[in-house]
Structures are given as structure tokens and as C-alpha cells.
Amino acid sequence: MCxxxxxxxxxxQYLPFGYELVGTKSMLFDNGIWxxxxxxYTYSVKDNGWFHSSPKEQDLTFRIPLVVGTTEVKSTCMxxxxxxxxxxCNRLEALHSNIMVRSIDPLLIDIDRAPVLxxxxxxxxxxxxxxxxxxxxxxxxxxxxxxxxxxxHASLGEETFSCRxxxxxxxxxxxMYNHFCYLYGFPYYEDGKFFLLLIDLLRRKYVSRxxxxxxxxxxxx
Amino acid sequence: MCHEILxxxxxxxxxxxxxxxxxxxxxxxGVWKGSTRNHIYSISPExxxxxxxxxxxxxxxxxxxxxFVIVESTCMGGMHVSPFSKCNAPKDLRQGILKSTGSILxxxxxxxILFGEDDIVFxxxxxxxxxxxxxxxxxxxxxLSEKIPPRRHLASYRIxxxxxxxxxxxxxxxTLRFAIPYYEDGKFYLLIDKxxxxxxxxxxxxxxx
Numbered sequence: 001m002c003x004x005x006x007x008x009x010x011x012x013q014y015l016p017f018g019y020e021l022v023g024t025k026s027m028l029f030d031n032g033i034w035x036x037x038x039x040x041y042t043y044s045v046k047d048n049g050w051f052h053s054s055p056k057e058q059d060l061t062f063r064i065p066l067v068v069g070t071t072e073v074k075s076t077c078m079x080x081x082x083x084x085x086x087x088x089c090n091r092l093e094a095l096h097s098n099i100m101v102r103s104i105d106p107l108l109i110d111i112d113r114a115p116v117l118x119x120x121x122x123x124x125x126x127x128x129x130x131x132x133x134x135x136x137x138x139x140x141x142x143x144x145x146x147x148x149x150x151x152x153h154a155s156l157g158e159e160t161f162s163c164r165x166x167x168x169x170x171x172x173x174x175x176m177y178n179h180f181c182y183l184y185g186f187p188y189y190e191d192g193k194f195f196l197l198l199i200d201l202l203r204r205k206y207v208s209r210x211x212x213x214x215x216x217x218x219x220x221x
Numbered sequence: 222m223c224h225e226i227l228x229x230x231x232x233x234x235x236x237x238x239x240x241x242x243x244x245x246x247x248x249x250x251g252v253w254k255g256s257t258r259n260h261i262y263s264i265s266p267e268x269x270x271x272x273x274x275x276x277x278x279x280x281x282x283x284x285x286x287x288x289f290v291i292v293e294s295t296c297m298g299g300m301h302v303s304p305f306s307k308c309n310a311p312k313d314l315r316q317g318i319l320k321s322t323g324s325i326l327x328x329x330x331x332x333x334i335l336f337g338e339d340d341i342v343f344x345x346x347x348x349x350x351x352x353x354x355x356x357x358x359x360x361x362x363x364x365l366s367e368k369i370p371p372r373r374h375l376a377s378y379r380i381x382x383x384x385x386x387x388x389x390x391x392x393x394x395x396t397l398r399f400a401i402p403y404y405e406d407g408k409f410y411l412l413i414d415k416x417x418x419x420x421x422x423x424x425x426x427x428x429x430x
Contacts (some may be wrong), residue, residue, distance in 0.1 A: 001260075001301055002278035003345040008229040013284040021285060041222070058223050062344035065228035065304070066235050073341045077296070082222050085284065123292045126281035127224040128346050 008128040012087045015150060017117060022139075022147055023083035023131065024113040029165050029187075029194070031106035043081075049189040051116075052135040055080045055124045079132035080124040083116060097182035099196065103169040104179040109196070114187050115139060115147045137189065144188040144197055160185075165194045229346040231304025236361065239335040242302035242349060248327040248380055248409075256328070262300075268404035270334075271353040274299050274342045299342040299350035302334060327380065332402055333357065333365050355404065362403035362412045380409040 007013070015022040026037040034043040034051065043051045058079040063070045102108040118136040125132040139147055141162070163171040165187070175181045185198035234241040245256040253262040253270065262270045277298035282289045336354040343350040357365055359377070380402060400411040 001255075001298060001350075002280065003296060003298055003301075003343060003348065003350065004280045004282060005226065005345050006229060006282040007284035007289075008227055008346060013286060014290075016286050021283075021290065036222070061223065061225045062341065062349075063225060063227045064240075064341075064344055064349065065232045066240075067232055070228070071235070071240070071338060073338055073344065075341075075343070077224060079222070079224055082224075120290055120292060123281065123283065125224060125294070126283050126292065127226050128229060130224065131281075131283060132222075132224065 005126050005128055007085075009087075012085045012129060014083075014085050014131070015147070017143070017147065017150075020117040020119055022115050022117055023085055023136075025081075025083050025116045025136070026110075026112045027114060029107075029109040029111065031108070032166060037110065037112075047192065048137075049192070050135050050137045051081065053081050055132070055134060058132070060127075077125055080122075080134045081132065081136060082130045083118060083133055083136060084113070084130050097184050099183045099185055099198070101168055101172060101176075101181045101183065102179060103172075103176050103181070107166070107169055109165060109168065111187055115144065117143070138194070139186075139188050141188050141190050141195070141197065144186045148186060148197075160197055160199055162195050162197050165196055168196055226344055226346055228304070231306035231347060233304050233349070234333075236335065236364070239337055241333050241335055241357075241365065243305055243331045244302055244334045244354070245328070245330045246332065248329065260300075266407070267355075268407070269353050269355045270300065272300050274350070274352055277343075277350070279345075296343050297350075299340075299352050300354065301348045302336060302351055302354060303331075303348055329400075329402055335361070356409065357401070357403050359403050359405045359410070359412070362401045366401055366412060377403075377410045377412055380411050 027043070028035040028037055028039065030039075034045060035041060036043070044053060045051050055078045057076045060075045060077040060079075062073040062075060064073060098112040098114075100108075100110040102110075115138075116136040117139055118131075118133045122133040122135045123131050124134055138144075161171075169176075172181050172183070175183075183196075183198050185196050188195050188197055246262075247254040247256060247258060249258070253264065254260060255262070263272060264270055274297045276295050279294045279296040279298075281292040281294060283292060334354045335357055336349075336351045340351040340353045341349055342352055356362075400413045403410050403412055
């Protein structure tokens with residue numbers, strides 16, 4: 001006998017990228033340290049930029065459907081760092097901010113749905129939506145432009161600018177409002193350093209106008 | 222961090238403090254076996270089919286670009302129980318199909334079985350693995366027969382004595398009966414819908430014609 005876990009929703013999937021797969025992850029860059037978005041977990045990052053963690057026992061909830069409602073059964077499984085798939089909302093993410101920068105000391109960058117790459121062999125668990133992996137990495141600048149184009153329909157041209165994550169407060173100083181700044185972009189890793197590839201606001205309007213013209217966007221984005 | 226496995230197909234029925242799912246089993250020469258004949262069930266004197274949780278194969282079908290990447294893994298699993306679905310919904314007449322070749326092999330397809338939430342070992346979004354399950358007792362079987370297709374004239378037959386069961390000879394010595402097995406006073410029985418006999422005769426007559 002064997003069990004199979006199959007993806008539970010259509011239009012929710014990971015992307016192939018060379019020999020790797022791409023999913024999305026929400027993380028915090030807190031005073032130079034990468035943390036999970038609930039602050040509970042500090043990531044270990046190797047010199048080559050790979051985030052890694054040994055599989056550990058995690059809570060697993062079975063939500064079993066009944067004629068009316070569901071019943072919950074608690075269990076555990078060996079799992080790793082969670083990576084979410086792309087979905088329809090991610091694909092329209094180009095219309096919203098997904099990065100929050102707080103400039104007051106210490107620097108905090110909250111990144112939502114950043115594309116991350118992982119190997120098939122690093123998959124520890126799959127619950128029908130999220131995968132758990134032993135290791136993942138941020139894309140390089142070249143890769144992030146390719147992924148943005150494929151996954152987010154955000155063709156990135158000259159209307160983008162990059163800044164080192166540690167230096168983003170200075171670069172974004174004229175955009176700060178009460179020490180906070182909301183942006184749209186992607187983190188990447190190049191030559192041992194972490195950067196943000198940010199899309200200019202004017203570019204966002206251009207993207208919105210294009211999407212509206214193509215009928216993808218109906219309301220004012 | 223934690224994972225959640227949600228249902229992607231089918232449903233289970235709650236009956237008092239137990240859950241009801243469906244299972245396909247064989248009754249072969251007085252022994253209860255899995256549908257592939259590879260597994261012989263251990264049965265407690267109280268009528269509980271039981272087995273220790275063991276490591277089983279687990280396949281992840283990870284959706285990638287309108288296709289799948291298959292990742293092989295393992296999990297602790299038990300005896301599989303299926304949900305009710307469109308194909309074997311309680312209102313569907315296929316519930317409790319009984320097949321027999323001669324009087325030796327009885328295959329019970331989509332029969333309702335009961336298990337406790339504490340016996341659940343794994344759930345993959347469709348099937349549940351359990352450490353133990355049991356057949357309903359007579360009262361529970363009659364209650365389930367009301368949830369399953371409408372029954373009017375039910376009759377009980379001891380499953381250990383298939384010669385007594387009113388089989389209707391069909392194609393390739395296979396006979397079909399709609400039935401619910403139950404366990405009462407240390408014995409296994411079949412609750413058979415006698416009204417269905419007339420319908421089966423009609424089906425057979427139409428097929429031969």
C-alpha cells in the first residue's frame with residue numbers, strides 16, 4: 001500500500017527553471033539577518049548563498065472532509081523550510097507592493113512572495129500546496145529578471161534599479177514616509193551580497209496601463 | 222512552521238463518535254484479505270481489524286508548469302480507508318456490491334467500515350490510513366442502510382456460510398448483490414436488500430436478451 005499527495009488546486013504550481021524549481025517565500029531581513037516572517041526562525045546562509053536547514057519534526061494537521069464540515073487530526077512529519085507555489089494572485093502581484101522597508105534603526109526589510117529556487121532532491125514534504133525543502137537560494141540578477149518575466153508578467157527593462165539590502169535606506173531616503181517605504185521588487189544574490197531589484201513607480205504605472213489595455217486588469221491598479 | 226493536508230476528493234460520514242469510510246475487501250476461505258490478496262487481516266475477538274502502523278511509500282505529485290514532478294518519500298501508514306465520493310456516494314446503488322465466484326470468494330466492494338479519530342495514522346487528501354477499523358453492528362448497519370440506498374426488505378445471512386446467501390448466477394460465475402456486512406455476537410453477516418433481487422433478475426434478463 002502507498003499514499004499519494006497530489007496538488008489540491010489548479011492554477012497553483014511551481015515553475016521549472018533549468019534544473020531547479022521556483023516557488024515563493026516571505027521573509028524578513030532584520031538588521032542584516034534573514035528571519036522567517038513570523039520572527040521565530042533565523043536562517044543559516046552558506047557562503048554560496050544557499051539557505052539551508054536539516055529536516056525537523058513539524059506539526060501536521062489532517063483536515064478530513066465530512067458530509068458537513070471537517071474534522072481535524074493532529075500529527076507530525078519530517079519537514080524543512082516552507083516554499084509556496086505561484087498562483088493567480090502572485091501573477092498579478094506586479095500591481096501591488098511586496099516589500100516594506102523600515103528605515104529606523106535597526107533596518108527591517110519585509111519581503112513578501114520573493115521567488116526562491118530549490119532542487120527537486122531537496123524536497124522533504126509536500127502537503128498539496130507548500131513544499132518543505134532542506135535548501136533554497138535567491139536568484140541571481142539575471143535569473144530574477146527571467147523569473148519576474150515568466151512568473152509575474154513583469155518585463156523588467158530600464159525602469160528598475162538595484163541597491164544592496166544594507167544600503168537601501170540611503171538609496172530610498174527620498175521615498176520614505178514616517179520611516180517606512182513600500183515598494184515592488186525582488187531580492188537577489190550576486191557576488192556574495194544580497195540586493196533588491198526594485199521596479200520604479202513610473203514603471204508600475206506603465207505595467208498597470210499595459211495590463212489594463214490587455215484586459216487583465218479591470219479596476220484602477 | 223506546520224503543514225496541513227486538506228481534502229481534495231470525497232468525504233467521510235460521522236456516526237456517533239466514529240467516522241465511516243469505505244473499503245474493498247475479500248472474504249476467501251474463511252479469511253479476510255485485502256483486495257489484492259496480499260494482506261491478511263488480524264481480527265480481535267471484538268471484531269476489530271487491526272494492524273500496527275508501518276512505513277509505507279509516499280509519492281508527492283508536485284505541480285510544475287501544468288505537469289508534475291514526482292518525489293518519492295515514505296510515511297507511517299496503516300490500513301487504507303477510502304472516502305465516499307461521486308462514484309460510491311451513499312445514495313449511489315453501487316454501495317456494497319458483492320461479487321462471488323462459486324461459493325469460495327466473496328469480494329466486498331465499497332463497504333462501509335467504522336474507525337475512531339484516534340486510529341488515524343495518515344491522510345493524503347483522499348485516503349485515510351488507520352490502525353484499526355471494524356464493521357458496523359446490526360443496528361449500525363441498518364442505520365447506514367438508510368443513508369445508503371433506500372432499503373425496505375432487509376435480510377441477514379452469515380457470511381461464513383455463503384451457500385445460504387441467495388446469489389444469482391451471472392456472467393462468468395460472478396454474482397452481484399448489494400449488501401452491507403456487519404459483525405454481531407462474534408459472527409460476520411451480510412445485510413442484503415431482498416428488493417434488489419428482482420432488479421438483478423431484470424438486469425440479467427435484459428443482458429441475456
